[in-house]
Amino acid sequence: xxxxxxxxxxxxxxxxxxxxxxxxxxxxxxxxxxxxxxxxxxxxxxxxxxxxxxxxxxxxxxxxxxxxxxxxxxxxxxxxxxxxxxxxxxxxxxxxxxxxxxxxxxxxxxxxxxxxxxxxxxxxxxxxxxxxxxxxxxxxxxxxxxxxxxxxxxxxxxxxxxxxxxxxxxxxxxxxxxxxxxxxxxxxxxxxxxxxxxxxxxxxxxxxxxxxxxxxxxxxxxxxxxxxxxxxxxxxxxxxxxxxxxxxxxxxxxxxxxxxxxxxxxxxxxxxxxxxxxxxxxxxxxxxxxxxx
Amino acid sequence: xxxxxxxxxxxxxxxxxxxxxxxxxxxxxxxxxxxxxxxxxxxxxxxxxxxxxxxxxxxxxxxxxxxxxxxxxxxxxxxxxxxxxxxxxxxxxxxxxxxxxxxxxxxxxxxxxxxxxxxxxxxxxxxxxxxxxxxxxxxxxxxxxxxxxxxxxxxxxxxxxxxxxxxxxxxxxxxxxxxxxxxxxxxxxxxxxxxxxxxxxxxxxxxxxxxxxxxxxxxxxxxxxxxxxxxxxxxxxxxxxxxxxxxxxxxxxxxxxxxxxxxxxxxxxxxxxxxxxxxxxxxxxxxxxxxxxxxxxxxxxxxxxxxxxxxxxxxxxxxxxxxxxxxxxxxxxxxxxxxxxxxxxxxxxxxxxxxxxxxxxxxx
Numbered sequence: 001x002x003x004x005x006x007x008x009x010x011x012x013x014x015x016x017x018x019x020x021x022x023x024x025x026x027x028x029x030x031x032x033x034x035x036x037x038x039x040x041x042x043x044x045x046x047x048x049x050x051x052x053x054x055x056x057x058x059x060x061x062x063x064x065x066x067x068x069x070x071x072x073x074x075x076x077x078x079x080x081x082x083x084x085x086x087x088x089x090x091x092x093x094x095x096x097x098x099x100x101x102x103x104x105x106x107x108x109x110x111x112x113x114x115x116x117x118x119x120x121x122x123x124x125x126x127x128x129x130x131x132x133x134x135x136x137x138x139x140x141x142x143x144x145x146x147x148x149x150x151x152x153x154x155x156x157x158x159x160x161x162x163x164x165x166x167x168x169x170x171x172x173x174x175x176x177x178x179x180x181x182x183x184x185x186x187x188x189x190x191x192x193x194x195x196x197x198x199x200x201x202x203x204x205x206x207x208x209x210x211x212x213x214x215x216x217x218x219x220x221x222x223x224x225x226x227x228x229x230x231x232x233x234x235x236x237x238x239x240x241x242x243x244x245x246x247x248x249x250x251x252x253x254x255x256x257x258x259x260x261x262x263x264x265x266x267x268x269x270x271x272x273x274x275x276x277x278x279x280x281x282x283x284x285x286x287x288x289x290x291x292x293x
Numbered sequence: 294x295x296x297x298x299x300x301x302x303x304x305x306x307x308x309x310x311x312x313x314x315x316x317x318x319x320x321x322x323x324x325x326x327x328x329x330x331x332x333x334x335x336x337x338x339x340x341x342x343x344x345x346x347x348x349x350x351x352x353x354x355x356x357x358x359x360x361x362x363x364x365x366x367x368x369x370x371x372x373x374x375x376x377x378x379x380x381x382x383x384x385x386x387x388x389x390x391x392x393x394x395x396x397x398x399x400x401x402x403x404x405x406x407x408x409x410x411x412x413x414x415x416x417x418x419x420x421x422x423x424x425x426x427x428x429x430x431x432x433x434x435x436x437x438x439x440x441x442x443x444x445x446x447x448x449x450x451x452x453x454x455x456x457x458x459x460x461x462x463x464x465x466x467x468x469x470x471x472x473x474x475x476x477x478x479x480x481x482x483x484x485x486x487x488x489x490x491x492x493x494x495x496x497x498x499x500x501x502x503x504x505x506x507x508x509x510x511x512x513x514x515x516x517x518x519x520x521x522x523x524x525x526x527x528x529x530x531x532x533x534x535x536x537x538x539x540x541x542x543x544x545x546x547x548x549x550x551x552x553x554x555x556x557x558x559x560x561x562x563x564x565x566x567x568x569x570x571x572x573x574x575x576x577x578x579x580x581x582x583x584x585x586x587x588x589x590x591x592x593x594x595x596x597x598x599x600x601x602x603x604x605x606x607x608x609x610x611x612x613x614x615x616x617x618x619x620x621x622x623x624x625x626x627x628x629x630x631x632x633x634x635x636x637x638x639x640x641x642x643x644x645x646x647x648x649x650x651x652x653x654x655x656x657x
Contacts, residue, residue: 011377013377036478038474038477041376043373045623046616046618046619047626048623050619070626071627071629071630075302077301077304077305078626080301080302081305084302108628109630126620126623137480138480139480166641168638170631171634188630191634209620211477235637251633252629267630
């Protein structure tokens, strides 16, 4: 730590943390509303989690236990890098176990394990504005939110159905929070959307480049947008995880060879490992003879 | 058998070690010194200082060295350092009329008070590679000037005498200059914030936008009223002392673009201005900035916004190269979870697409 003696605990100075905490409090008070904040330049690039890092840095205390995941995995390079950053500048305990963590910073996934009241999930958000690709102007979209003018979004979803027979949004699937604001859940697969609803954990969203923070307080309604005759549904996988045999979890497709061989494994690495430790076996672990190749 | 991939940490450590090796290059050659970068790659240093919004030659040179000469990476390094610095005050506005001028040219007058002064410019050099620079050939001392300390009036003041050009404009007495590194941006912006964004905006992006206005995408009929480069004093008002003290001097490039304005129902015909100010010596940036500044004032003059360079949200939201490079390059981060979701969708849609032709065996 001597080389970094000039940096405050968790990198950000206390005034900046206070500013961010105020934005977080406001975000919690108005669920789903995007609060502008004076995002700082962080020592990692924009688009790589600067918003999430600033939120985490502002809420992190010396007794917290931090978990960082990217694509559901603790060992993807950016997750490793962000975890190492907080170990270096805050010297906090880190873990890969979802249940042990008090703060989980994530990119693109929500852990499979149900989160509890003592946990905070911090999302890294690239484009916080759910209406951005329908209306590029911030001045317009802010007004649309203010007037609760979400017709455009419903038209977009309807056009999907008219054109493709289904809603062709598979990730960053828009949700309505506490019956008021339409919110971007960050680019998590829509598979994870139901986990946001009535979650016991506090969910914080940080967008550094776009300078926005928003939040879903614990036990808040989060409803994925849909139509009565085209209800929202999540992705389903035909097979269970090839390593731990889990069903009803999100799976990664792993290409095994150049002959079309592929397998499906849990995207949540901690969940998968825990299940294997508990003795669950998927077909690729060799215990089931007929599945072995 | 497939094993879940581990080893991100080792991979990162190894990659960084290799990077350090590549940065150093051939060990038989002496390492480049910071002073050498400051002295001999001064314009790189200037650009890094300008777009990082931090005037410190040594740190900028260090950033250039550390980034292997990648200037946007160097800008990023310096900004990430800048953001941790405390703010102990706001300087008085710099007075470019009192600049110690090294270069000053006007395109609107053949000659003018203070004269045309070419200074250290690439203009009029023939772009022939100079074999002398392969060696450390001695360079003669330059000719100096004797009247260097006299203030030189700005071209805008010459035109202002006749009322031909818009005035500097008034700010409310209680106006505090904004700081877009400390406050979230909001549109529409005030001009001080907009100029701040442009001053740290990407040189190449502003160059292209300025160029586009010259080619008809939001024409502004510009003339270079004046470009001046030189040292200006930075003064800080210290409340305990009751007067301003000089903190030192910085090199800046200022460009005042003079633009035609035909007048409107409210205002009589008059020249308008676009303004550019950049740390260090960078005419290209200062000129581009002043073109874009004028283009962004379109609505102020009751003109129609018809071109990208006139669109404030478009220009300001995309001119920051550290933000841009971060977000463009983040695409190389893993996205396989979302890609999986798209794969699933495309497979399902393809299956459905195949159905009408093949009623018997619907896929899946």
